[in-house]
Amino acid sequence: MAWLVVVTLLFNGVLSGLSLDKVIVQLPARRRIGAVAYAHYARAADLGNGVVFYALAGVGAAALTIAAFAVALTGDAAAPDRELLGVAAALSVLHSATTVPAARTMFRVGRSPDTGASLAPLLDRFARVSAVRAALQVAAFLSVAIAARP
Secondary structure, three states, X not given: OHHHHHHHHHHHHHHHHHHHHHHHHHHHHHHHHOXXXXXXXXXXXXXXXXXXXXXXXXXXHHHHHHHHHHHHHHOOOOHHHHHHHHHHXXXXXXXXXXXXXXXXXXXXXXXXXXXXXXXXXXXXXHHHHHHHHHHHHHHHHHHHHHHOOO
């Protein structure tokens, strides 16, 4: 059980870092460089190698978190650890659910004309959903981190 929680913590930590980088560093930059320039960047990064990388990180973190919770339920994990992993699993499911509208919006950015009028509302929507996703992911990470304590 301990190794599974550590690997789960690692995946959730990576995904939390990616999420925070997106909402604290990358998305605010669109205000400085403009929606069109940011869309060019997003098409090259998020809709390029990012599609596979982010999917693997997100699915991996969620699957591991749910697996850790399942093992905790069937094993001899302490009640507080089961509860924390249950919270983390629920938060992971919510994070995954909010990824659907975020991904749809980003794919629309990929297909939209290069005008600020068409891209700015999409990027604003993506930023709002991404902030919610980041909060859910960081909360999941913290729940797993507390459960992983010695």
